[in-house]
Amino acid sequence: MSQQVSKTIITNKKAKFDYELTETFEAGLVLEGWEVKSLREGQVSLRESFVVIKDFEGWLHNVNISPLISKSTHYKSTPTRMRKLLLNTNEIKKIKVHIEQKGLTCVCLSMYWKRHLVKCQLALARGKSNLDKRRVLKERAWNIDKQRLLKSNKQ
Template sequence: MADKKIVTDNRKARHDYAIEETYEAGLVLKGTEVKSLRAGKANLRDSFARIDKGEAWLHNMHISHYEQGNINNHDPTRPRKLLLNKAEINKLIGKIQQKGLTLVPLKVYFKYGRAKLELALARGKKLHDKRRDIADRDAKREIAKAFREKQKMV
């Protein structure tokens, strides 16, 4: 099992999007950004990924200033380059051109000491899809509750 420490998770992405495929990408960061990430000072809420000129970029990911940093501190929401293979980028370009697919960051974590991003190829959910997911989750919860109560009686 890989040594994996999750820094931040984009829970709303799984609610708003139907995830089709996931990719692991490296992040190009500055020193103070890495220190802030290790302290857990990151937010993926409004972030998105885009492919420009054959390179993948992450936009609007907020990494707070490092408290012990100096004038060399970073801009919190600067675009950050994603490290993907050329074949993966070409595959993503082809799939993004399909109607309704987008690149959504799911979580940031450290794997073997390197900052990684879990990137998803996703399709936006409609309101009725979200309601169905909530109803399914509630039904599973009720079934589990009934099963536990039945087990207590035995």
């Protein structure tokens, strides 16, 4: 009997709160061996990650992949290095146009396994204002209170 393994490595919950998401993409990542091992252990943070397009190549910034305790001592690992994204040319052009002309940003929403490969879900996003964030919090609080009232009235 095989164990059920979760395919999602990590999700960026803060991105859905801080940004208004418009369009999503799937991209592969160019990783080193120690990074894949760390991802299997779940030692990664997407908190302030974003994508930059340079020379028609996508680069993922601010992703912190912590090295394992049992890592090699003769190799210097850099946890926050830029990681190359594997995207189609059309996707790169589309992202670049949205970033430059419409003022959107491209953020990483999640990392997951697709067969034996690590994939990254990217989204074009526009930053929310503090007013919008407060409105979302009020709606959530009201929905919780509403559910509580409905539950108490049923009994």
